[in-house]
Amino acid sequence: MNLEKFHTYCLSLPGTTEGFPFDENTLVFYVKGKVFALTDVTEFESVNLKCDPDEAVELRERYEAVLPGYHMNKKHWNTVLFDGSVPDKLLLEWTKNSYDLVVKGLPKKVREELGF
Template sequence: MDIEAFREYCLAKPGTTEDTPFDEETLVFKVGGKMFALTNINSFEAGINLKCDPELAEELRERYSCVLPGYHMSKKHWNTVLPNSCVPDALLLQWVDASYQLVADKLPKVQRLAIGV
């Protein structure tokens, strides 16, 4: 997977926006103004940060060598996944879906209804 495919996948999710709030290299995807994925525009291979259920986050780190504690994020709630390494793209995209859903589920009901989630 390349950054463009990743970007298109994230942006296809209802209510998703992209932004570079930290610097011009860090691309952040949000739903309802809350982050669910981020990556480096210039070095996509360095990792994608995804929100994750804390218990599952630990399990994935133990099971996959390309899943690390979230870089510059809460290690409890975020994982960094090295794309194109030890997991197929389909599984990575499932984790993107799960990250998006975790964040979307915590939005106020009115906001969820407005964006269609």
């Protein structure tokens, strides 16, 4: 996975915006103001993604590159290392799942604006 591909994919999801709320290195992707992905743009070695709590534990057990979310709620967030062991297709699927989880928590009117 490279930063350009990941960036383009995230911004292709409806209602997605981006920003650097913490520092000049940490790129955050939002859907309607709610975070669904974070990554360091200078090193681009990992990404934090929201995850269903049960699935989060399962993914950590199954993949060495999946860790409890760094600086995040460990129950709801995973950090995925870009070590080559997780295929890009799967990483993008997990990114979409993170996005969908956040969308699911938005008010009905906002979800409808996004086409959900």
